[in-house]
Amino acid sequence: MYTVSNRLKIGAIILMVVGALGIVSGFLSAPSTVAEAKEMVASHDDGHGDGHGETVVDEGHGSYVEEGGHAMTEAEHDEHVFHQLQNKPWAALYVGAFFFFMIALGALAFYAIQRAAQAGWSPLLFRVMEGITSYIVPGGIIVFVILVLSVMHMNHLFVWMDADVVAHDALLQGKAGYLNPTFFLIRAAIFLAGWIGYREYSRKLSLAQDDSNDDSNFKMNFRISAAFLVFYLISESIMSWDWIMSVDPHWFSTLFGWYVFASMFVSGITVIAMVTIYLKSKGHLEQVNDSHIHDLAKFMFGISIFWTYLWFSQFMLIWYANIPEEVTYYVTRIEDYNLPFFAMVAMNFLFPVLLLMNSDYKRINWFVIMAGIVILAGHYMDIFNMIMPSTVGKQWHIGIPEIGAVLFFAGLFVFWIFRALASAPLQPTRNPFIEESKHFHY
Secondary structure, eight states, X not given: OXXXXXXXXXXHHHXXXXXXXXXXXXXXXXXXXXXXXXXXXXXXXXXXXXXXXXEEEEOSSSEEEEETTEEEEHHHHHHHHHHHHHHHHHHHHHHHHHHHHHHHHHHHHHHHHHHHHTOXXXXXXXXXXXXHHTXXXXXXXXXXXHHHHHHTTSSOSOGGGOHHHHHTOHHHHHTTTTSOHXXXXXXXXXHHHHHHHHHHXXXXXXXXXXXXXXXXXXXXXXXXXXXXXXXXXXXXXXXXXXXXXXXXXXXXXXXXXXXXXXXXXXXXXXXXXXXXXXXXXXXXXXXXXXXXXXXXXXXHHHHHHHHHHHHHHHHHHHHHHTOHHHHHHHHHHHHHSHHHHHHHHIXXXXXXXXXXXXXXXXXXXXXXXXXXXXXXXXXXXXXXXXXXXXXXXXXXXXXHHHHHHHHHHHHHHHHHHHHHHTTSOSSOSSOTTXXXXXXXXX
C-alpha cells in the first residue's frame, strides 16, 4: 500500500496556504469604485506608457474613447475598465480552477478509452489514472461554485448574464434561449453528475474486480466506459461552449470543442506520465517499465501535434477569411496578448516536437518530466488566452492573483490525488490483461 510522505503533504498544504493568500490579496486589491479604477490605470500608465492603444476623440459632445473599434463615452469607458479590474482576481481564480479540473477530466477520458478499448499495455497504470481523476470531485465543485457566483452577479466573467447588456444587444437576445442562467447551471450540473458518477462507479468496479472470482466487474466497466465516451464527447463540447467560449458570446468556432478537448487530453496524459515517474522513483510501480513511459510520452507527442493541427485550422481559416465578427477574436489576442499568445504556441508545439520526437528520449524519465512541465505551462497559457481577453481586456498581467491561484490549485490537486492513491493498492491484481501489461515491451 502506497503511503503519502509527510514531506509531500506538507508541501501541498504550504502551496495551498501561499496560494490562498495570493488569491485573497488579489480580491483585496481590486478597485471598489470607478474612481479607484481610474487611479489604478493612471498609475500603471505612468510607469508603462499611456493609452493602452486607446484614443480620445472630441466630437463636440464630450470625450469619446475608441476601444477595440467601438466608440463609447468616457464615463462608459471608465465603467468598463472598472468591471475589467474587478474581474481580474475572479478571472485568475477561474483560469486556475478550470486548468487543474481539465487535467483530471482529460485523464478521465484517457482512462475511459483504455477501458473501452480493453488495452493490454495500460492496466498497471489504472490506479494512477484513478488517483488523478479523483480530483474531478473537488475541482468540479469549485468550478461549479464559481459559475453559480457568476449567475448571482458576484462578477462579470460572463457578459451575457447581465440583463442590461442583453437588452441592448440583438445578437445576445437571439441566443437567450440557450444562454440563460438557469439552463446554463442545469447543463453544468448534468455534466458534472455524469463525469463524477462514471468516475466513482468505474473506480468501485475496478477495486471490486481485485476481490472477484470472475470478470463480471471488468466486463461491466468495459460497457459503462464505452457508453460514457459517447456522453463525454457530447458533454465536453457543450461544456467548452458554455464555460469558455461564452465569455466572448459574439464569437464562435465549430472546432472549439475539439480544440479544448485536445488541450485537456494532452494535459491529462502528461500528468499521468509525471505521477507514474514520481511513484516509480520512490520505489513503487516496480513492474512499470520504460515501454510504459515511452507509450505515455508517445501520446504526449502525438496529441501535441493534434492540438497544433486544431489550433492552426481554427486560427488560419478565421484569419484568412477575415470576417470582422470572427477575426476580432484573434486580433484582440495578437494585439493585446502578443507574448502569451505566441509563447503558448511555441510551448505546446515546438517544445514537445523537439524534446519528444526521438524515440529514445521518450524512455528517459527526466526528459519526459521536462517536456511535461513545458506542456503544462503552455496549456495553462492556452486557457489564460481563452479567458482573460474577454474578461479583463488590456488590464492583464501575470501577478499575485494569477500565481496565487496556480499555487493554491496545484497544492489541492497534489494533496487530493496522492490521498486517493494511498487509499488502495497501486497495482490491480485481477484485471484480465494484467499479465500482458507486466510483460509489455515496445
